[in-house]
Amino acid sequence: MNKTITRFAPSPTGYLHIGGARTALFNWLFARKMKGRFILRVEDTDQARSTPEMTRAIIDSMNWLGLDHDDGPFFQSQRKNLYLSYILRLVQKGNAYYCGCTPDEVEAMRQEARQRGQKPKYSGKCRDLGLEPGPETVVRIKAPLDGQVVFNDLVKGHISFENQELDDFVLQRKDGTPTYNLAVVVDDAEMGITHILRGDDHVNNTPRQLHIYQALEITPPLFGHVPMILGPDKKKLSKRHGALSVMAYKQMGFLPEAMLNCLVRLGWSYKDEEIFSREDLIRKFSLENLGSSACVFDMKKLTWLNSHYIKEGSVPRLAKILMDHLHSEHISPKEMYLEKIIPLLQPRAGTIKEMAEMAMFFLVEDHKLDYDQEAVQKFLTPETKRLLSEIASRLEKLDSFDQEALEQDLGEYIRNKEIKFKVIAQPLRVAITGKTASPGLFETMEVLGRERVVNRLKLMSS
């Protein structure tokens, strides 16, 4: 059995978005599962739209997700001679020919075919003219005129096309550059790719690519077309249609493991399980469990997964990630201090961004604390201010300022006053955090420390 080799072949004309990331993930997973190789190939034959920045961004995204490649990145723009040699070979074998039709003429042919109720296609006018190469000629494949192309899709099963539906498509442009279908076939063949997992939108390219393989007399790889990820409106997700870059999710405070977990469940499942670590996935992934119908990406589920991984995450790591988010808000706390705050926020935050917001009251100076005015109105009455003032004095004299001591002391206080804890809880919380919702009071106070707690109480009780 030959070694499994998969590839991810993005075109650097845009960011890596969810659809692409999932395709990359599936290919990566399959390679890892089969102990094969995963190749990264940049399909930048469209010089006008491809940019090095996008290549960089795509690789950054893959690094963030931890989808490491074993070979590459290879750039199609640097392999032009290779493609040209294949094209020449095709022409010499009589499987391709030079065509002098202008784009306008071809367009007219397409219109005509459409009017006859057929699929728009090139008529094959130059097919047997034996034209020579020239500045205005392209190279077209000499595709079979009848019969059908059949392949067994790894996820969809048997798929077939009538050859009459296909036409003699272009292999080499007028400017001498190879087209997508040609370059893909040459590269997949040259790189020994065994399995191609790609988006559903490529099924229509498959018969064309099969024609090239056939003309070249090369055994094609296996194809598997994974269903599209649709937007909430069920339309194809694309750069200009609601698809955010993977890095945008990073900025929103999602963890890569949550991202991966969410992505893999779009079109793949394993029994009733929902949570998969990277190791789980490599162990459990299989092509058989890939689904075949399109799906919709759900942000709510991503957020749930993210909150799950936040709860499970190691505090030092979360601290580093949180720090990055705070830096972009121009706040630079001590990492040690963040590590004390994080455990209080872990069960509460859906994203790291949210965690950053929730951590704010721990990080700003007392006089800069942002108070919820409505809460202040409601809970900081003359009555409760008196209580807070008394509490401030008591806390100043407390021997130790940990949760246990605080709970004990305040317990003693309410017993003496013969009031319920509820009476002072919200006023305390508002005075200390500025809000009506926060982690537990005692733990919050301990982490905040005596000085700031007392200070805030005094500030708000006068």
Place this chain on the structure above:
RNA sequence: GUCCCCAUCGUCUAGUGGCCCAGGACGCCGGCCUCUCACGCCGGAAACGGGGGUUCAAACCCCCCUGGGGACGCCA
């Protein structure tokens, strides 16, 4: 228009002829816990698109319809 593909709760899905008057998860609703908000726990509403077959038996197999998606470039 033509071709290809798809079709289970709002969403992601399990289900490969009897275990399914359909299971799990997110979300939603209700309750418990409780110093607030969460977490957690318990409970609830919620789906096999329609019609024909095949079969003793169909969500599962076949056909038709409908609906949805994708593709029809000298883009990838």
